[in-house]
């Protein structure tokens with residue numbers, strides 16, 4: 505991975521700066537670079553880096569990659585095809601057939617996307633934190649921090665794709681709404697081999713009274729584990745690994761020896777929404793713009809599809825900046841992401857009631873085709889021409 509020195513990006517006005525090299529930011533930087541924009545992508549982490557995620561790319565995410573000509577990322581990195589979802593609640597299970605989808609660890613997927621952005625001409629600055637930006641008439645000044653040194657860089661447009669818990673400064677501060685009260689937190693880890701009772705090509709989803717846990721084989725026959733948990737309950741259990749072990753037990757998924765000793769990572773509160781996703785020469789994208797919960801496994805699809813949709817608007821803004829571009833992004837984001845999040849929001853509240861979940865699993869056992877409309881909607885292929 506070719507990272508550039510911070511000094512080399514100073515002393516000129518760039519077309520665009522993209523903050524955050526997750527799926528949203530890396531895809532957007534790549535699309536902008538392909539359109540001839542001078543763009544740099546900045547991330548506070550060293551890459552490859554792990555990220556708490558279920559690592560399942562649904563059919564919609566896969567079609568967004570294909571639309572961008574990046575389907576080879578999955579083929580070349582040993583992504584595991586997904587055939588079914590095994591939903592388990594209190595010892596009862598239902599198996600739902602999936603139309604398509606792949607599991608690939610985030611350290612491999614995100615690194616591959618960043619490499620595509622670099623190959624398209626974007627400059628990548630890892631281990632560099634963006635601390636905020638200020639507007640001047642025709643540019644924004646972005647503050648970057650690396651190795652305790654501060655730098656300021658002038659850009660025509662800033663894209664904030666820095667994920668959950670993103671921060672903005674100055675006038676933009678108010679755009680990022682706080683998480684909703686009682687929002688769950690995320691947690692995740694990776695097991696280096698597949699334990700007994702878990703097989704490739706199936707997503708195992710165990711639901712309990714205070715959270716749910718998803719387990720899936722990723723490349724190299726490793727098991728990715730991710731969970732959404734009530735923060736208070738995590739404290740009662742004595743920490744993330746103990747809460748995860750309790751969820752496996754409650755749902756009756758096969759126990760995993762040594763799960764408590766694995767290096768678990770947590771996330772900030774999950775459910776949040778920015779009050780607006782644009783400001784003068786600034787656009788917000790991906791989890792930074794809003795997130796609900798991971799149960800339907802759509803976050804990367806939302807991130808990738810909205811990056812593809814935002815790229816032409818940013819290119820237009822670079823040619824001739826007009827405030828209407830902000831309104832256009834608000835509308836497009838609403839149609840592409842906010843409307844699609846409605847179903848996930850309803851499901852997130854049902855998941856707070858294990859009794860209802862049990863009834864749901866019973867229904868799906870008796871009538872597996874009852875899941876079809878939900879599976880179809882979550883996996884609907886991207887059709888940018890006809891979207892939404």
Ligand SMILES: Cc1cc2nc3c(=O)[nH]c(=O)nc-3n(C[C@H](O)[C@H](O)[C@H](O)COP(=O)(O)OP(=O)(O)OC[C@H]3O[C@@H](n4cnc5c(N)ncnc54)[C@H](O)[C@@H]3O)c2cc1C
Nearest residue numbers: 524526527528548558560634666667690790791798803804
């Ligand atoms: C438990 C859990 C399970 C999930 N399971 C799935 C799933 O199976 N399928 C799915 O599609 N989605 C899933 N998601 C959602 C998915 O992980 C996110 O929606 C997706 O990562 C959003 O991408 P993003 O690019 O917006 O942000 P991120 O992937 O979070 O990337 C943001 C990047 O910004 C960087 N950054 C942050 N602050 C700064 C800063 N100030 N300066 C520079 N860089 C910064 C971070 O280091 C990071 O690399 C899950 C989420 C959770 C919590």
